Amino acid sequence: ALNVGKRISVCLEQKKTVPLRLRLLQRLFYPLVYKKFQAAFGGEMVLFVSGGAPLNPEIARFFHAMGVLILEGWGATEATAPATLNQPGDFRFGSVGKPLPNVTVKLAEDGELLIKGDNIFKGYWNLPEETANAFTEDGFYRTGDIGKIDDDGFVYIVDRKKELIITAGGKNIPPAPIEQLLEQSTLIEQAFVHGDRRKFVSALLVLNREELHRIASLQDIPPLDNILLKHPLIREYVQAEVDAVNLRLPRFMQIKKFRILLEPFSIESGELTPTLKKKRKVIEEKYRDLLDSMYEE
Numbered sequence: 001a002l003n004v005g006k007r008i009s010v011c012l013e014q015k016k017t018v019p020l021r022l023r024l025l026q027r028l029f030y031p032l033v034y035k036k037f038q039a040a041f042g043g044e045m046v047l048f049v050s051g052g053a054p055l056n057p058e059i060a061r062f063f064h065a066m067g068v069l070i071l072e073g074w075g076a077t078e079a080t081a082p083a084t085l086n087q088p089g090d091f092r093f094g095s096v097g098k099p100l101p102n103v104t105v106k107l108a109e110d111g112e113l114l115i116k117g118d119n120i121f122k123g124y125w126n127l128p129e130e131t132a133n134a135f136t137e138d139g140f141y142r143t144g145d146i147g148k149i150d151d152d153g154f155v156y157i158v159d160r161k162k163e164l165i166i167t168a169g170g171k172n173i174p175p176a177p178i179e180q181l182l183e184q185s186t187l188i189e190q191a192f193v194h195g196d197r198r199k200f201v202s203a204l205l206v207l208n209r210e211e212l213h214r215i216a217s218l219q220d221i222p223p224l225d226n227i228l229l230k231h232p233l234i235r236e237y238v239q240a241e242v243d244a245v246n247l248r249l250p251r252f253m254q255i256k257k258f259r260i261l262l263e264p265f266s267i268e269s270g271e272l273t274p275t276l277k278k279k280r281k282v283i284e285e286k287y288r289d290l291l292d293s294m295y296e297e
Contacts, residue, residue, distance in 0.1 A: 005065025114140035
C-alpha cells in the first residue's frame, strides 16, 4: 500500500497521469490502509501546511502516499510570515514552493535569498542602521537564508548564511543538509557538523539508544552505554552509516572524522533552542576539546 501510494505521489508531483492500475490498487487499499491512517487525524484532513523548520522530504512523501498532503512554505516575520508556498496542484517535496503573488524572490551573488513585495516590512522601529543593512540598494530584503531556485521556480532553503562553514581551503559548506542526511540513519539521532577554518569536516554524533541496544543484543555486547559507545563494533556500525552519507556528498563536504557523545543535545543543557534548533556556538564551546582532538591526530 505504501509503495503504491508513493508511486501515485510521484505522478502527482510531476503532474503526470496516474496509471489505471495504480488507481485501482489505490481504491483497493483505501479502506484497508489509507482510511485508517487518515482517521488518526480526524478523517477529514486533506492537507497540512508546514513552516518554521525544514520538513524531511521522506516524511512529506510518506504522508502524501497515505493521502495527506503537506505543503511546505517559507518566510520571515519581516515578510509578514509567508513569502513562498507549495500549492495543492503545484508542489515539490524538499522545496518551500514558489513565491506568493506580488512577491519576488531572487538570489544574491553569495546565494542569499532576497525578497521584495508589498508584504515586506518598512524597517525596524527606531533602528535606522539595522534597517539600512537589512535591504539591498534596489530594495530587496536580505533574508539571511542561503538557497537555490530551480528552473521551474521552486525555492529551496540550504542553510542560514551565518551558519555556513568556511573551511581552511575556502570551501563554503552548509552544515544543516549534512546533518539531516546523517540523522536519517536509524542509528544516528542527532548530528553536529563542524569544520569552520579547519582542513576538513568532522561531526559529533548522538546515537539512538533503542537501535544501539538492538545492535548490542545481536553482537552480545553488554548493554551499558559507557561500554557500548566506546566499543569498536559499534564504531564500525556508525562508520558504515557515515560512509553511506559521504557517498552522497562532494569530496570537500564529506565527514572525515567523528566522535560519539554520551548525552544528547537538549533545551535543558542549553544546546538547543525552544524550537529544537542547534545553538552552534554553545555546542562548539562545550565540546571544544573534543573537536580539537580530531584535528590533532
